[in-house]
Amino acid sequence: LKDRLTQAIRDMKNATVVDESVVNECLNEITRALLRGDVPFHLVKELVNNVKKSANLNNLPSGINKRKILEESIFSELCNMLNPGKPSFTPRKGETSVVMFVGLQGTGKTTTCAKYAYYHQKKGWKPALICADTFRDGALDQLKQDAVKVEIPYYGSSTESDPTEVALEGLKRFKNENRDLIIIDTSGRHKQEVALLEEMRQLYEATKPDLVVFLIDSSIGQAAFDQARAFKQSVSVGGVIVTKFDGHAKGGGAISAVAATKCPVIFIENGEQLDKFEAFDAKAFVCRLLGKHHPAELVDRFRDSVSLDEQADLCQMFTDGENFTFKKYQAVVKHNYKMGPLLLSQVRDLQPNVQENVKPEQMKKYLIMMDSLTSEELNSSNPKIMKESRIRRIAQGSGCHVGDVMKMLEHYKQLANMCTRRKMDNMTRMISRGRM
Numbered sequence: 001l002k003d004r005l006t007q008a009i010r011d012m013k014n015a016t017v018v019d020e021s022v023v024n025e026c027l028n029e030i031t032r033a034l035l036r037g038d039v040p041f042h043l044v045k046e047l048v049n050n051v052k053k054s055a056n057l058n059n060l061p062s063g064i065n066k067r068k069i070l071e072e073s074i075f076s077e078l079c080n081m082l083n084p085g086k087p088s089f090t091p092r093k094g095e096t097s098v099v100m101f102v103g104l105q106g107t108g109k110t111t112t113c114a115k116y117a118y119y120h121q122k123k124g125w126k127p128a129l130i131c132a133d134t135f136r137d138g139a140l141d142q143l144k145q146d147a148v149k150v151e152i153p154y155y156g157s158s159t160e161s162d163p164t165e166v167a168l169e170g171l172k173r174f175k176n177e178n179r180d181l182i183i184i185d186t187s188g189r190h191k192q193e194v195a196l197l198e199e200m201r202q203l204y205e206a207t208k209p210d211l212v213v214f215l216i217d218s219s220i221g222q223a224a225f226d227q228a229r230a231f232k233q234s235v236s237v238g239g240v241i242v243t244k245f246d247g248h249a250k251g252g253g254a255i256s257a258v259a260a261t262k263c264p265v266i267f268i269e270n271g272e273q274l275d276k277f278e279a280f281d282a283k284a285f286v287c288r289l290l291g292k293h294h295p296a297e298l299v300d301r302f303r304d305s306v307s308l309d310e311q312a313d314l315c316q317m318f319t320d321g322e323n324f325t326f327k328k329y330q331a332v333v334k335h336n337y338k339m340g341p342l343l344l345s346q347v348r349d350l351q352p353n354v355q356e357n358v359k360p361e362q363m364k365k366y367l368i369m370m371d372s373l374t375s376e377e378l379n380s381s382n383p384k385i386m387k388e389s390r391i392r393r394i395a396q397g398s399g400c401h402v403g404d405v406m407k408m409l410e411h412y413k414q415l416a417n418m419c420t421r422r423k424m425d426n427m428t429r430m431i432s433r434g435r436m
């Protein structure tokens with residue numbers, strides 16, 4: 001889906017004149033891409049109509065950048081589809097909140113319960129887990145494994161077969177222990193059986209959770225719509241979590257689930273490990289869908305891969321862009337090498353002219369060249385210092401060609417230039433603030 005949406009927008013960008021036929025062709029392409037991404041037809045139609053209406057391209061005075069308006073309109077309409085207009089219940093630290101997870105078997109409920117608990121524990125909550133799945137053999141063992149890993153108390157029964165009884169007993173226990181986030185894992189079946197929905201309704205009425213989270217496997221696409229609606233009719237769903245976003249994810253699943261439940265997506269799960277779990281950000285999600293990179297996502301990656309001390313140093317370097325010495329360049333390339341092509345080819349919005357696709361091997365080469373720089377050179381931020389003789393010396397010292405050194409110098413200049421950019425400052429500010 002991502003590739004096709006990107007292609008549709010790229011085609012539109014490449015067209016020199018944006019007349020009606022180009023706009024229509026773009027909208028058709030977007031329609032086809034969304035349908036292939038398994039977004040239900042009625043939602044796609046709605047999106048296209050909204051884009052036409054909000055972009056209002058026919059009535060724009062000449063000279064206005066129609067392309068940009070159309071692009072922005074597609075972006076914001078996709079965000080709107082993911083925003084039902086009302087926030088979900090958010091548990092508060094220190095108050096007892098009960099959150100119940102529902103969804104079909106295999107969706108990732110048990111895994112996600114533990115992740116949700118762990119996520120909050122790291123932020124200072126005192127979570128606890130209850131296994132109210134008495135249907136599936138081994139359900140309690142599975143929850144126990146994850147709970148033990150992250151040291152979160154859990155409750156379940158290997159003898160009691162009534163899920164409501166188990167849930168109530170667990171609630172009593174954990175409320176006594178002043179746990180402030182009590183999470184109930186429930187059973188699932190392969191289909192939306194009447195018995196399952198009835199079980200959920202009974203559990204819901206007995207435990208009166210503050211929030212029911214509906215889980216949807218991102219790979220199922222528009223089938224999410226009917227599933228979500230069925231659960232919504234039995235229990236008062238208040239939020240959606242999209243699971244397995246690392247696999248064969250289809251954007252249609254999230255969009256369908258929101259449309260059917262009229263609830264926001266609150267988290268997204270993207271891998272089997274317990275920390276593969278993040279708060280949902282509609283803009284970042286749509287960016288991903290459209291193949292763009294959202295600054296917040298980059299900031300997260302930056303923070304995950306660079307230690308706090310190093311972060312401070314790098315931030316300093318970026319804000320201090322006027323004095324971007326070769327030494328700083330060396331540090332930045334080193335970090336890039338470690339993080340993957342973070343600050344290079346992917347951040348097209350932030351740095352459209354930086355050498356594209358500087359591959360890890362290339363970075364490694366640049367780093368080897370940097371070892372041949374004298375300390376005078378390293379402390380300089382003036383590329384003019386690199387006269388021919390120095391370039392030849394560096395090439396010899398690092399076993400590469402003069403042309404390679406020239407390439408490295410070009411890259412240095414681009415990064416130096418980028419570091420003085422306003423957008424880079426914004427990114428740095430986001431990083432040092434800890435969030436955008």
Ligand code: GDP
Binds near residue numbers: 243
């Ligand atoms: P439940 O039946 O709804 O409780 O689902 P489980 O939590 O037991 O998960 C079903 C399977 O999906 C397990 O094998 C999990 O390891 C796997 N799984 C859960 N979350 C993810 C995820 O984000 N990515 C991937 N690839 N697998 C996941």
Ligand code: MG
Binds near residue numbers: 109
């Ligand atoms: Mg389970």
